[in-house]
Amino acid sequence: MDIFFQQLVNGLTIGSIFALVALGYTMVYGIMKLINFAHGDLVAMSAFVGLSVYDQFLGGTTNSLVAVLTIFAATGVIIAMAGIILERVAYRPLRNAPRLSAVVSALGASLVIQNGIMLIWGPRMRFFPADILPATTWNIGGVYISFIQVVILVVSLLIMAGLIFFIDKTRVGAAIRATSIDHDASRLMGIDVNRIITLIFVIGTFLGAVGGLFIGLYYRGINFNMGWNYGLYAFVAAIIGGIGNIPGAMVGGMLLGIFKAFIAGYVSSTWADAFTFTLLIAILVVRPTGIMGERVAEKV
Amino acid sequence: MNKKNNIMFEVKDLEVSYGSIKAIKGISIQVAKGEIVTILGANGAGKTTTLRTISRLHDPNAGTILFKGEDITTTPAHKIVSMGISHSPEGRRIFGILTVEENLILGSYSQKSTDKKTLNWVYDLFPRLAERKRQLAGTLSGGEQQMLAIGRALMSRPEMLLLDEPSLGLAPILVKAIFKTVKEIAHSGVTVLLVEQNAKAALKLADRAYVLEVGKLVLSGTSKELLASEKIQEAYLGKKRK
Numbered sequence A: 001m002d003i004f005f006q007q008l009v010n011g012l013t014i015g016s017i018f019a020l021v022a023l024g025y026t027m028v029y030g031i032m033k034l035i036n037f038a039h040g041d042l043v044a045m046s047a048f049v050g051l052s053v054y055d056q057f058l059g060g061t062t063n064s065l066v067a068v069l070t071i072f073a074a075t076g077v078i079i080a081m082a083g084i085i086l087e088r089v090a091y092r093p094l095r096n097a098p099r100l101s102a103v104v105s106a107l108g109a110s111l112v113i114q115n116g117i118m119l120i121w122g123p124r125m126r127f128f129p130a131d132i133l134p135a136t137t138w139n140i141g142g143v144y145i146s147f148i149q150v151v152i153l154v155v156s157l158l159i160m161a162g163l164i165f166f167i168d169k170t171r172v173g174a175a176i177r178a179t180s181i182d183h184d185a186s187r188l189m190g191i192d193v194n195r196i197i198t199l200i201f202v203i204g205t206f207l208g209a210v211g212g213l214f215i216g217l218y219y220r221g222i223n224f225n226m227g228w229n230y231g232l233y234a235f236v237a238a239i240i241g242g243i244g245n246i247p248g249a250m251v252g253g254m255l256l257g258i259f260k261a262f263i264a265g266y267v268s269s270t271w272a273d274a275f276t277f278t279l280l281i282a283i284l285v286v287r288p289t290g291i292m293g294e295r296v297a298e299k300v
Numbered sequence B: 001m002n003k004k005n006n007i008m009f010e011v012k013d014l015e016v017s018y019g020s021i022k023a024i025k026g027i028s029i030q031v032a033k034g035e036i037v038t039i040l041g042a043n044g045a046g047k048t049t050t051l052r053t054i055s056r057l058h059d060p061n062a063g064t065i066l067f068k069g070e071d072i073t074t075t076p077a078h079k080i081v082s083m084g085i086s087h088s089p090e091g092r093r094i095f096g097i098l099t100v101e102e103n104l105i106l107g108s109y110s111q112k113s114t115d116k117k118t119l120n121w122v123y124d125l126f127p128r129l130a131e132r133k134r135q136l137a138g139t140l141s142g143g144e145q146q147m148l149a150i151g152r153a154l155m156s157r158p159e160m161l162l163l164d165e166p167s168l169g170l171a172p173i174l175v176k177a178i179f180k181t182v183k184e185i186a187h188s189g190v191t192v193l194l195v196e197q198n199a200k201a202a203l204k205l206a207d208r209a210y211v212l213e214v215g216k217l218v219l220s221g222t223s224k225e226l227l228a229s230e231k232i233q234e235a236y237l238g239k240k241r242k
Ligand SMILES: Nc1ncnc2c1ncn2[C@@H]1O[C@H](COP(=O)(O)OP(=O)(O)OP(=O)(O)O)[C@@H](O)[C@H]1O
Pocket: B018, B021, B023, B041, B042, B043, B044, B045, B046, B047, B048, B049, B050, B090, B197
């Protein structure tokens, strides 16, 4: 039974990261019906940017909340700006082009960012210092929970609750929902669709940056091409939840994290990919629009 | 009624193309403050294209659009509604997975906040919407969706309302009801530019009319004149030449 709860905790941790990253895919898809394949690479880039911010300005600082907040703020701003540039350069010029052009552009942008990371930070694995956050671990009835796991879970849940409130309860949130349904009708309401798209990229990449930093803080080892791996899992999470659906991405991320942890705990982590895609196919056979996908069913 | 010095809205020599296809081939329209003007025409005449160009969802190839003396030919689409022009588009284009009230609130997005008085005015005009405010808009009947599309357009308190075929797909009794409400809206001081295929109903409602045929204006005049015109009777009112 211990292994069950242990893997549940581990699964919720990685699931939170999947969920944060999945939100970036799903929000962009919701607004533009475009899979932003470069999203995972921005997530990877954020981990490197965060590490550089630490090395340059906070070298040697340990157990410091201020240091961590500085890393998140600086990285969040830098990556969100990268997201804005990505949209302007790779997607906006192709807004009215055939969909395949945008897909090719997205894949190209993914490669450019990935190679950019490699050129700037090198092809070798880099490591986050172990002591940015306290290394405290609690043992609760045989289940180990580390400080960073608690941080990841709590911060992710707070961010997601905030996002849901923003989308559901504010005027701009309503404009985002309207834009995801019908661009022209939204323009007739006075909504500046370009600004909404920029905002979506800012929010999506910011959430991705938080996810990327969590990857660095939790796993410590980061790689220039890790965006494809994490990006793929987050993308699968978004599809499981119903692509375009915001709560769906959260649920899909959590479910996928728990599933992956159980496979690792009960079977073997080498099989995680195979099982994950089997799960994806099984879910899509039963529910082609994902778990919470009916709300994004094409409008009549 | 249409005193030249009272002109509120004007389209001059408008041309619009889709790729190499010319949809609008140089048309000029004038609307005076307080008027109800209708643009009639068969399928594909270019009625929707005209309204979408006025709302700036399309760029014209040539011509100018003036509203209250201001040139809005290159104004971005999202700024048109706050200038006082609101558009209830062809096919209604309501936000189906949002509630009726959320749709109406989005109609007032160009305002700082949603005015309760305006919301109540719309609910008074369309009591059916008030009964269904928490219902998802996509589950409304066709007629109710049309009411919502018009109500949503009114939420910005427009000076001029563009209506694209509000009668489309509705039973005659509902068409009557909707047109009656449009008249009420006009009486409250809103200028109306109405696009219709239902010529009879539109001419009964409107002060003046333009007739569009494959991108060109072929006739214009007061509704009375057009109702009496033989050409209109034949082509649009289904009356045979004696
Ligand atoms: N997006 C588009 N791409 C290419 N051609 C278009 C497009 N939209 C309209 N057209 C063409 O422009 C012409 C005018 O179309 P428009 O929709 O303005 O006509 P309409 O008068 O509103 O017709 P209806 O009464 O059927 O709604 C038509 O020939 C149509 O095929």
